[in-house]
Amino acid sequence: MPITKTLASLTDNLEFAAYRPRILIVDDQVINIQALNQIFARDHEVFMATSGQSALDFCRKTPPDLILLDVIMPGMDGLEVCTQLKQEELTADIPVLFVTAQNDANEESRALMAGGMDFISKPVNPDVVRARVHTHVTLKLQRDLLKQLVFTDPLTGLANRRNFDQAIDKEWRHCQRNGKSLAVLMIDIDCFKQYNDTYGHLQGDTCLQAVAACLQAGFRRPHDIVARYGGEEFICLMPECELQSAISKAASVLRTITDQAIPHSSTKVSDSNIVTLSIGVAATVPGDQLSIAELIAKADQKLYEAKQAGRNRVGA
Ligand SMILES: [Mg+2]
Known part of the structure; x- marks a missing residue:
């Protein structure tokens, strides 16, 4: 079977297997976390962090499939969190979507330069944030599968x-x-x-x-x-x-x-x-x-x- 076909059928299987992608929501305001949690709780395993440091600690221990990351936070801000995640092998590939009330192009470009995949404005529109998260989670899971296929012996499941x-x-x-x-x-x-x-x-x-x-x-x-x-x-x-x-x-x-x-x-x-x-x-x-x-x-x-x-x- 060509590898693209294998990938497609595997991702189809993933979707139908009711895998619940693991999302980490990071925001210093609990009310913002609650709003996002309501959008994702049904189909995702949602984790929460109210500071940059606790977000980093969580990701190093149990890397999620995606992070929704507030930009403005006291102490370590979202840009710094993202920069650090991108520098570490274990966390570098986790897609980061910035969520921010700011709406200027400079801020957006700094977020993307720090390694963010996307930029979502507050107050969030549930349909928009759901669609963007779906896209990035799907890409992430496909990358994971591809990596697995590239590094695994298909007959025995051992490393190749x-x-x-x-x-x-x-x-x-x-x-x-x-x-x-x-x-x-x-x-x-x-x-x-x-x-x-x-x-x-x-x-x-x-x-x-x-x-x-x-x-x-x-x-x-x-x-x-x-x-x-x-x-x-x-x-x-x-x-x-x-x-x-x-x-x-x-x-x-x-x-x-x-x-x-x-x-x-x-x-x-x-x-x-x-x-x-x-x-x-x-x-x-x-x-x-x-x-x-x-x-x-x-x-x-x-x-x-x-x-x-x-x-x-x-x-x-
Ligand atoms: Mg904030």
Whole structure:
């Protein structure tokens, strides 16, 4: 299915799935918040903040789908709130609609320069504000979906390789700054070609999904990332992790998979008739010896050694 078609059907589904977009209303006057709340309460999950600082705190914890932001507030004004939101990765993409009693072009241009998507005058006209919010929420949800499609492997739901490449770049720099070790696990399903030949490619897909789910469940630290790297190959990134801990984790992943006992009658792994994995592990403190590419190549080499040594084992 072409990606545009997929997106359209997904957004249709979103609308019909009765998803309630999360809107944050920010205004120092409670009466203004109440007026907007009346307009949106039925179809949206509405949150409220009466100061710039509390709006920022809320967005950093639980980013909403859209913000209706008063410009004039004591302390931190709306422009400052918007500027700060746009500077932070987690909140930069939240659409901000300014709501203001002022009606001059200078003010409007300052609001748009600060990163606002739109500008709505007080007193608000319910139909106008509803229509504008609908437009911007729809665009935001479409962007979210697109991002999800671009960074996710469709078969397994894991991160894809593009996602992994970005993540390792970021975590590499983080570990470099902090002098911490970072580990990479290269993971391969043993004799997967034979599996497909025996059971067919559809069953092969089911097997990939089962392994992916096990891996996803196995790496639970907040910054760990498991990605599908290629056909039956997965890669896992463990920031702030020493080689020895990564090896123990790899061993426990091997056990989790054999516990699943997924039948594999044509495997060449001796004394086995179930699906097994081989895992290569490598770790380094960024900046010391290896580049990112060399670290991944090393994990790949260790995986190769594990295969040569009989599969269903960890190489390190
Ligand atoms: Mg105000």
